[in-house]
Amino acid sequence: MLPTVIAPSILSADFARLGEEVDTVLAAGADWVHFDVMDNHYVPNLTIGPLVCSALRKHGVTAPIDVHLMVSPVDRIVGDFAEAGATLISFHPEASSHVHRTIQLIRAAGCKPGLVLNPATPVEVLDYVLDELDLVLLMSVNPGFGGQAFIPSALDKLRAVRKRIDASGRDIRLEVDGGVKPDNIGAIAAAGADTFVAGSAIFGQPDYAGVIARMRAEVAAAQPGAC
Numbered sequence: 001m002l003p004t005v006i007a008p009s010i011l012s013a014d015f016a017r018l019g020e021e022v023d024t025v026l027a028a029g030a031d032w033v034h035f036d037v038m039d040n041h042y043v044p045n046l047t048i049g050p051l052v053c054s055a056l057r058k059h060g061v062t063a064p065i066d067v068h069l070m071v072s073p074v075d076r077i078v079g080d081f082a083e084a085g086a087t088l089i090s091f092h093p094e095a096s097s098h099v100h101r102t103i104q105l106i107r108a109a110g111c112k113p114g115l116v117l118n119p120a121t122p123v124e125v126l127d128y129v130l131d132e133l134d135l136v137l138l139m140s141v142n143p144g145f146g147g148q149a150f151i152p153s154a155l156d157k158l159r160a161v162r163k164r165i166d167a168s169g170r171d172i173r174l175e176v177d178g179g180v181k182p183d184n185i186g187a188i189a190a191a192g193a194d195t196f197v198a199g200s201a202i203f204g205q206p207d208y209a210g211v212i213a214r215m216r217a218e219v220a221a222a223q224p225g226a227c
């Protein structure tokens, strides 16, 4: 199992103070910045684009920026995010006509590619492309909004994807996103996730460090050896 990554989703941050919010959450122990891009087309919401990613880099953010594209079509925006400083870029197979080509495009742009599975997307979508990926992002809510409840069937799906990743023998991260909280993160970790996105659970509390520490402790208890 790869070391635990806690990736707060800035979707729930105070956008009027975004640079400060990101500095605070990283100082509180977060590993990555999870950057949710919504286009009001693939999902019914509209958020932020490459300009904001680039502004965070100019502000001095050096942590990995984990860009989750909820955008269709996806290919033409990949280069802009790579130039803006994205570290990882994940996309939904439903938003690409040629999934393998989009993965190659992300890697050629110098970023790590990830594929995102919605709650109703079968795990078979990973067939023939898993070995090309650095990350599988499993949605435990339907994409589009923060603050939704974790869909319990995501646990079985995590176990199924974990088996495939282990069988591949490659260091592919298994990330989960949606409704992740201190009181369910242990079960999520036990099901095989190593990378945890949390928006409202972290930014909705005054003590970011306290929430992140509790999350890490729950993961470590569920996955002895994780840190």
Ligand SMILES: O=C(CO)[C@H](O)[C@H](O)COP(=O)(O)O
Pocket: 009, 011, 012, 034, 036, 068, 141, 142, 143, 144, 145, 146, 147, 148, 177, 178, 179, 180, 197, 198, 199, 200, 201
């Ligand atoms: O991608 C997302 C929604 O599409 C968000 O990252 C996700 O829902 C995180 O928010 P929360 O932790 O509040 O559920």
